[in-house]
Amino acid sequence: MKKILGKISKQPGLSPGSLVYTGEKKMDKVKIEVIDYNEAGYKELEVKNIKECLKFKEKSTVSWLNIVGISQADIIKRLGQLYNFHPLVLEDILHVKQRPKMEDYGNYIFIILKMIYYDSQSNEITVEQISLLLGQNYIISFQERVEDVFDLVRDRIKSGKGKIRKMKSDYLAYSLIDAVVDHYFFILEKLGDEIENLEDELMREPTPKTMNKINKFKRELIYLRKSVWPLREVISGLQRSETKLIAKTTGIFLRDVYDHTIQIIDTIETFRDIVSGMLDTYLSSISNRMNEVMKVLTIIATIFIPLTFIAGVYGMNFERMPELHWPFGYLFVWAVMITMGVLMVVYFKRKKWL
Numbered sequence: 001m002k003k004i005l006g007k008i009s010k011q012p013g014l015s016p017g018s019l020v021y022t023g024e025k026k027m028d029k030v031k032i033e034v035i036d037y038n039e040a041g042y043k044e045l046e047v048k049n050i051k052e053c054l055k056f057k058e059k060s061t062v063s064w065l066n067i068v069g070i071s072q073a074d075i076i077k078r079l080g081q082l083y084n085f086h087p088l089v090l091e092d093i094l095h096v097k098q099r100p101k102m103e104d105y106g107n108y109i110f111i112i113l114k115m116i117y118y119d120s121q122s123n124e125i126t127v128e129q130i131s132l133l134l135g136q137n138y139i140i141s142f143q144e145r146v147e148d149v150f151d152l153v154r155d156r157i158k159s160g161k162g163k164i165r166k167m168k169s170d171y172l173a174y175s176l177i178d179a180v181v182d183h184y185f186f187i188l189e190k191l192g193d194e195i196e197n198l199e200d201e202l203m204r205e206p207t208p209k210t211m212n213k214i215n216k217f218k219r220e221l222i223y224l225r226k227s228v229w230p231l232r233e234v235i236s237g238l239q240r241s242e243t244k245l246i247a248k249t250t251g252i253f254l255r256d257v258y259d260h261t262i263q264i265i266d267t268i269e270t271f272r273d274i275v276s277g278m279l280d281t282y283l284s285s286i287s288n289r290m291n292e293v294m295k296v297l298t299i300i301a302t303i304f305i306p307l308t309f310i311a312g313v314y315g316m317n318f319e320r321m322p323e324l325h326w327p328f329g330y331l332f333v334w335a336v337m338i339t340m341g342v343l344m345v346v347y348f349k350r351k352k353w354l
Contacts, residue, residue, distance in 0.1 A: 070143070218276070
């Protein structure tokens, strides 16, 4: 539950716009990567001083500033002052448990996405918040750790393949969003394989560990749905926005991302239905196994009831019992009991109770 809900809020009582980092992993050093490009070429560098970022604000080329490590609030604050970002935007960047959203501030657009990773060994999903600020000729992205899913976008910029170097910053924003969404399919593929393996285990020989795995998958899918579901509102908002920062030609590509988002949500819902059905299957399987055990015990008890009766009768210590001094009495009783047991087994088989 803690993972699903996360840290609900920062310290109570703080004024709006207070910059408090709410994540868990803190980097010792903030890394600022810059890729500046146009159709003619590109330049890649690492900025050491936060003031150097200002020169990329008004350039005619497209600049992508990627801020890796957001635990140092003073650096985020200084960057916001240089670019004149609203304090609430900076607060949301540092408050990393935000739901995906899009906000239009006129001369820039603020976007929050969730980058998802899957650990196949522990079967756990981890989510990282990605914040994007889209300006006229720049994109500023904020992420908590070094790993990301943007390598293909970087390669396209460096190689000049496709339209990315010919387009403006809105197309770069689309490319980053598309990279995040496409990675969801990779995560869902891994989840699908794990769910298939769990189904096989459930059909072969379910154990209490199987039940734990099912409950774990249910929690992970709820967590995944919570992270992905609002994304369609973000894409839809970008499509409908009348801002001059997003060209109509880019809107066509955003519509394609929206379709992918709907497909991802449908897949998540399908997985949730499958896992919920697994829980019913597990309970039915355990119940059937218990019924089989009770059936065997009942048949054994039923067979031994008349045998116990005969043994009880001849175990009484009355002096005048007709078979007491009969030379074949012992063998006769054994013959009767064996015959009764065999007849009862045959009867049960004919009734298909065995």
